[in-house]
Amino acid sequence: MYEFAYHRPASVAEAAKLLAADPEAKLISGGMSLIPVLKQRLARPSALIDLGAIPDLVGISVTATTVTVKGRTTHAAVAASAEVRQAIPALAELASHIGDAQVRNRGTIGGSIAHHDPTADYPAAVLALGATVNTSRRSIAADDFFTGLFATALEPDEIVTAVDFPIPEKAAYVKFPNPASRYAMVGVFVAKGPMGVRVAVTGAGANGVFRHAAMEEALAKSWSPEALEGITTPAEHLNTDIHASREYRAHLIGVMAKRAVAKAG
Amino acid sequence: MGYEGIGASVRRREDLRFLSGRGTYTDDINRPHQAYAVIVRSPHAHARIRGIDISAARSAPGVIAVFTGADMAAEKIGGLPCGWQVKNKDGTPMAEPPHPVLAIGKVRHVGDPVAVVIAETKAQARDAAERIAIEWEVLPAAATMEAALQPGAPSVHDDVPGNVCYDWHLGDKAAVDAAFAKACKVARLELVNNRLIPNAMEPRCAVGEYDAATGDYTLWTTSQNPHVIRLLMGAFVLNIPEHKLRVVAPDVGGGFGSKIYHYAEEAIVTWAAGKLKRPVKWTADRTESFTSDAHGRDHVTEAELALDDQGRFLALRVRTLANMGAYLSTFAPCVPTYLYATLLAGVYTTPAIYAEVKAVFTNTVPVDAYRGAGRPEATFLLERLVDIAALEMGIDRVEIRRRNFIPKDAFPYQTPVALQYDSGDYHRTLDEALKAANWDTFEQRRAEAARRGKLRGIGISTYIEACGIAPSAVVGSLGARAGLYEVANIRVNPTGSITVFTGTHSHGQGHETTFAQLIADRFGVPMSQVEIVHGDTAKVPFGMGTYGSRSLAVGGSAIVRASDKIIAKAKRIAAHLLEASVEDIDFKDGMFRVAGTDRVKSFAEVSLAAYVPHNYPIEELEPGLEETAFYDPKNFTFPAGCHICEVEIDPETGEVEVVNFTAVDDVGRVINPMIVEGQVQGGVAQGIGQALLETCVYDEAGQLLSGSMMDYTMPRADDVPCIQVGTAVTMCTHNPLGVKGCGEVGAIGAPPAVIGAVVDALRDYGVRHIDMPATSQRIWRILDAGRQRLAAE
Amino acid sequence: MPKVSLTVNGKPVSVEVENRTLLVEMLREQLRLTGTHVGCDTSQCGACVVHVNGASVKSCTILAVQCEGAEVLTIEGLAAPDGTLHPMQEAFREYHALQCGFCTPGMVMSAIDLVQRNPQGLSDREIREGLEGNLCRCTGYHNIVRAIAAAQVVMHGKAKELPRAAE
Secondary structure (H helix, E strand, O other): OOOOEEEOOOOHHHHHHHHHHOOOOEEEOOOOOHHHHHHOOOOOOOEEEEHHHOHHHOOEEEOOOEEEEEOOOEHHHHHHOHHHHHHOHHHHHHHOOOOOHHHHHHOEHHHHHHHOOOOOOHHHHHHHOOOEEEEOOOEEEHHHHEEEOOEEOOOOOOOEEEEEEEOOOEEEEEEEEOOOOOOEEEEEEEEEEOOEEEEEEEOOEOOOOEEOHHHHHHHHHOOOHHHHOOOOOOOOOEOOOOOOOHHHHHHHHHHHHHHHHHHHO | OOOOOOOOOOOOOOHHHHHOOOOOEHHHOOOOOOEEEEEEEOOOOOEEEEEEEOHHHHOOOOEEEEEEHHHHHHOOOOOOOOOEOOEOOOOOEOOOOOOOOOOOOEEOOOOOEEEEEEEOOHHHHHHHHOOOEEEEEEOOOOOOHHHHOOOOOOOOOOOOOOOEEEEEEEEOHHHHHHHHHOOOEEEEEEEEEOOEOOOOOOOOEEEEEEEOOOOEEEEEEOOOOHHHHHHHHHHHHHOOOHHHEEEEOOEOOOOOOOOOOOOHHHHHHHHHHHHHOOOEEEEOOHHHHHHHOOEEOOEEEEEEEEEOOOOOEEEEEEEEEEEEEOOOOOOHHHOOOOOOHHHOOOOEOOOEEEEEEEEEEOOOOOEOOOOOOOHHHHHHHHHHHHHHHHHHHOOOHHHHHHHHEOOHHHOOEEOOOOOEEOOOOHHHHHHHHHHHOOHHHHHHHHHHHHHOOOEEEEEEEEEEOOEOOOOHHHHHHOOEOOOOOEEEEEEEOOOOOEEEEEOOOOOOOOHHHHHHHHHHHHHOOOHHHEEEEEOEOOOOOOOOOOOOOOHHHHHHHHHHHHHHHHHHHHHHHHHHHOOOOHHHEEEEOOEEEEOOOOOEEEHHHHHHHHHOOOOOOOOOOOOOOEEEEEEOOOOOEOOEEEEEEEEEEOOOOOOEEEEEEEEEEEOEOOOOHHHHHHHHHHHHHHHHHHHHHOOOOEOOOOOEOOOOOOOOOOOOHHHOOOEEEEEOOOOOOOOOOOEOOOOOHHHHHHHHHHHHHHHHHOHHHOOOOOOOOOOHHHHHHHHHHHHHHHHHO | OOEEEEEEOOEEEEEEOOOOOEHHHHHHHHOOOOOOOOOOOOOOOOOOEEEEOOEEEEOOOOEHHHHOOOEEEOHHHOOOOOOOOOHHHHHHHHOOOOOOOOOHHHHHHHHHHHHHOOOOOOOHHHHHHHOOOOOOOOOOOHHHHHHHHHHHHHHOOOOOOOOOOOO
16 A cells, blocks of 8 residues: 555545545545555555544435435445335345445445445445435436446545435345455346336446346336346446356346346335 | 374364464564565566666665565575476476576566565565566567467477477376277367466465574475475575574465475575575565465366276376476476376276376466375366266266276275375275265255256266375485475473474364374373474474375374384383383383283383483483484375265356265374364365366466456355265275375365266256366356257257 | 554554554554454455454454544454453364464454344354355365354353364
8 A cells, every 4th residue: 555644534524625625535434445446556545534433424214215324324234224124125135245244344335336346236226226326515316426437426526425215116136246256247236116117237337337228118017027038138338357258247137137026026 | 181092083272372363373473673575576477677777666765675686696596496307208307497586587477576675664665666667578478388389489488499398108008009999988088177276365474584693594484394495495595504594384374285385485585684684574465475376287188088888997098288387386397297197097997097298388377286286187087087988878977986996805906007005995985975975866856956946966076196295215216306204203301291393284284183192192191291393493303394195194104103212212211110121011001011010100200210310221221202203104195085066056147056065085094083074174165166166367468367366266155065074994004003194185086076066967958078167157158058059959 | 653542452552553554454563463364465355354343344454543442352352361262262163163273363253243243043054154254265164154153052142051063
């Protein structure tokens, strides 16, 4: 790691101010993505602004229509939340399988979606559930939030404060992990609810998480695994690596999607 | 205190320190005024070094020194030696190009060490390492054996055109050709034995220290054989006489072969400590381990088995290409020859065998022994070939094995590939394994799995290995540049407690417990009175270390021999004290007794007399009670067994789950059943890893694509099943304990059983063989092709 | 240099670190608590797992400065002051759940957190899945799973004594 300055602001406003003042600074939340990058010396931020001392950024609240998860809430907290399990079991289930137990104890929803690693799980939930990402300055619809590989609509000095998930009628997430890293090689989140029928795919896309229009259309007509029969995924925009060719990923998207629909019931 | 002797599952004594965080691994050692080394490594597979500018690094904060290959050459530092010379078919020696400690002129693999930066802190050394500017002339790389053997291929070593290290053979070619000519059936197989990266959990580490007052050097290192390192590094690399060089291998976090070899970093820190007059420490990052620890396996083989109409094996013909990597690691040449081709008889009576092995240099990390070393490669090809022969002849897989087993009354059995097996009962291990695995009711489980939409298969392997390495005269005639005996020194202390110094090294095997059980058994003393010391050349007289499942068979035998000497001397002392003739003294349960009387002396009384020789036969016997034995084995030992695996495949994704695994092994006499089971289970997990998960992947440019645990699939807890282990023992006939060895059986026996199960599960898809690792992607391709073929029909 | 104040194994400490110092580096290099190991550099192996404020974390993936005010528990702090082993340590010994010992501290710390978070008890399969963040190259995991299954019985107060392994 290269040396950096370290700030531990007590409020979102203070953090945003620090961030605005130093274009080379980076936010650190759980650090589960950032610290490995720093250790490999692949990034050289001038300063880390640690959100760890901001109590306002932690917590889960549930209304009749919405689950709100604040930005620095850990995956373990979401997984263990009885309210989330009740309202959107698929979300708790997804959180309970992110990384390993130690990642879940530190990693946060805000960090995960702001980083937009193409193999992360949360972006699939955000996109498929049609969530709204609240930041230090505005609200961003999920469809506008993920803009590309490791890229989001966030401005350089903008901080994710919470994510609002509309409670769906049905939803499920199924993933096929990379055998080595255990990150999603293909993960499919399907949802039917106030935002319509939505299918989001993570792990597979060369540009990060994406919605699967053909599957959404088929499921909107008939919510059943059989409805997905024969729907293929064009391979050309998918990732390829030593573990899975783009053709294999395309195939797995179909299998995971059917399983997700079956699981959602 | 329960029974602690031979056959008891005594809980391990070493565990208390490991479980409380008080182990002492090399990286836990910090010497006063210690500096930190970071190695600058080649990012290229093959490149000439046009120039190295160290000036910016040299002036970076905290930097003490920067050294390159030129600095070492200027001091006439030798290259890393190879410990085994294999000869070509025509009797000429193998190509043995130099292996500089730090690259000189050019680099030959990604990770090849080029320079070392030594600084006050590790972070400063790393910061400065980035400031070293190297001007490269990147050369085309020979990243695979296929590429290296092409006409006009880049030469890894300029003086080895064609990149062939040796072209070797073993067996009777004429007899094999004749047998093939009259064969009723020939089964053929081409296969790849996948390259593995050992990944012991403790990364390598070395700390060098120089004492200016005495001129003594000390190296603490993550080694399986500190005396071998002292010999190789002192004599061949740094020119430090052995009496001025101490090598300590403290607690070592797993080895699996990868910590046998003498590595560049050991020489670098020792040499630098002398130059700087400060202790120097180097610790590998895991990413660094991937490109600097010796890799394992990596064979490409064509094999043919000739059979008669009854499925009896007539002859075996094998042609193998073996990857050496860019340099010859310490024992690399013997792995695909004397540890491989000599095992091609397996447990079968195949009368004629001929094997040709071509060893090839490539622009990859050196390849050397990894758990099993040569024997897993031989076993995999043989057992896969036997399965294919059975399939193609319509003979049951178990039956074809039975028809060809060496019968239990045929021992000692001379194979056509040099080895003489001393004992075994292959029908018995097979029968017990079949029973334990419920082989007969498998079809019910297959049908039940099918109802759940899963493809279930079962696989079997009946393997043998040669271990307990090894008779010195034999290995010497085969090219070893060292003896392979083992050493034990037993020091009985005045009050009767016992300190045992062994030349073997424990890095997980539990010697501190097993060897103490041996001593407790021999001397009738509680284990609490016994200390086992290993891993320090300043304490242990000599030793060849631990690998090839040799510790108990060779090191344990040395302990027995030294014990015999102690008891013989102690009896003479006891005879004097008891005023009896030495022939009349019995020693049992820690008491010396005049036979048939109640006149006794305890072991402690006799020990005390040896050190306080007031009433002592001083004219005939020296005082003291300490003996040393060097034990050179008469033969290898031959553990054998049967492994049975059941898998289920998800036909939609290709994912394989190992659902049952049964191993029944003949490891000779068992001293501690708990430890033996643990060794087998660990080996099986590595075998499952090779079969389903692990593989080292280089791209065409020689870049390592599986270069971290993010891409190299290490088996995790949910990748492996509950592993059922049994033993069916025959005694080794030529060592005093009757032991054979258990460290490698799992890694040898498991892979063909797993792949056999996968192939069996896919039997409706026209598959006869699948190369390792059988990943979900590889299986999905087979399933997909099968479905497309079916659709087309 | 920045100073971080925290509690390690029940004792308050104050340590000067660089901002880039990892918790594991501070524990090993500065506090000389070398029981916590480093087996990889990609947060995969789990040899470095310790508890921070009661939760298992990979101490190679958290900065020392992030632990200001935290309570850190390492393998050295697990046994009772009189040396009595924690039931998980005892179970690892009884069931031969370690060989080289290098992954063991992290494995034990992860296992304790896993059991504590699952008072309902864990099946063998759930234990295997719960160990996703810890690699062992020696044991094949078989005996680790048995040890954790045995330890949870004691940790949940369902038995006073650890069930013994068969001879």
